[in-house]
Amino acid sequence: MKILVIEDEDSLREVMVRSLEKERYRVEWAADYPAALWKINDYQYDCIVLDIMLPGGNGLSLLEELKNMRKRDSVIIVSAKDSIDDKVRGLDLGADDYLTKPFHLAELNARIKSIIRRKQQDGEMDLSYANITVYPDRHAVYIDGVELPLNRKEFALLYYFVANPERLLSKDTLAESVWGDYIDQADSFDFIYSQVKNLRKKLKTAGAQPEIKAVYGFGYKMINEE
Template sequence: MKLLLVEDETGLAESIIGYFSEDGTVCELAGDYGSGSEKICMYDYDCILLDLSLPGGDGLRLLEELKRMDKQEGVLIISARNSLDDRLKGLNLGADDYLTKPFHLSELKARVIAIVRRKQFGGSNRVIFNEIAADLLAMNVTVKGVKITLTRKEFDLLVYLVANQGKVVSKNAIAEHLWGDEMDLSDRFDFIYTHIKNLRKKLVEAGAKDYLKSMYGVGYKFGSEE
């Protein structure tokens, strides 16, 4: 996967690049409007992560430029601007998604993967991890070809964890992904525990390996340990 990150905040940019590049993803950085525009012109990417407030110009203009060039890159806007008109403007201009800062890197990755999947396979909606396969449209999961029944939340959780395979995903990130803002943090951790427990049980009972590990009480990691 080849990504372009247009972001002026170096601290954040470093973290994002670090998070993405571990599994072989190439992630280039443009620190301002000018270099962003140049890179968009010269190269092709799978997805562009676009900050809106950039030195040298508004990120939305970069988006316009991109659409004028008729490029097919997926665009994910990452912005601290949480006003509705910015969000609508961004999406109307052809952005695929809009993520408000602050966000969890795992959330960012899940969204980027979703965008790239939509763009690349043109309608293939399957997420496959070893013996586990999830169909995103039909919302069903098979383990070694045998269908298992998951609740909506368990399904979302599985897709989220698979997108962040090999990473420690914090409980906070999971909670925000599954419930958004509607619940206080204190409400959510018990539910996460329940959902994780059920998901793990269902997968293992259907014959999958136990890929889910609790990490230091802070979060969970999904992945085959070498």
């Protein structure tokens, strides 16, 4: 799962990023309005942690942009301004929650988990397809009730496949789902090929009913033919 932290205060941003990475989220960040606008325009996130006061613009304007783009990224506003007007406007613009600085990192993490479950998985703790069950909050996968050990990138890929069953997914989309905007650090196509190959082998060995099918020249699709 991918989180975007939009915060201009360096020390707080670094602490939030480290804390969320320890929870095994893939975390990206932006320190000003232009950088944040570029990221929300080009990428999708499971949750955006958004400061209101930003260099070059206002966080509430970013919420308006998300609304205009018709994006469904979950948003938690964090701000030192404990203003009822800001809270009301932010929630009216589509924010899912509001935290006033200072806050405990444990509370931020709990609210992110709650929002992701509620908005992406209809409040359920797990995500299932056929006999595969994924627990995003624990980064655990079970096949017919037996846990399947996966590395971090294999888990990220499987989560994306299970969240998008029977949907044709391009190699670029899959690479971005694992690497975010850092896919230029590796040959994304070779990386995806090797990771999907390993994941398919592990799923087959574990007795998973769904299969990841290659679609020549485009990408992959998870299907269940049983």
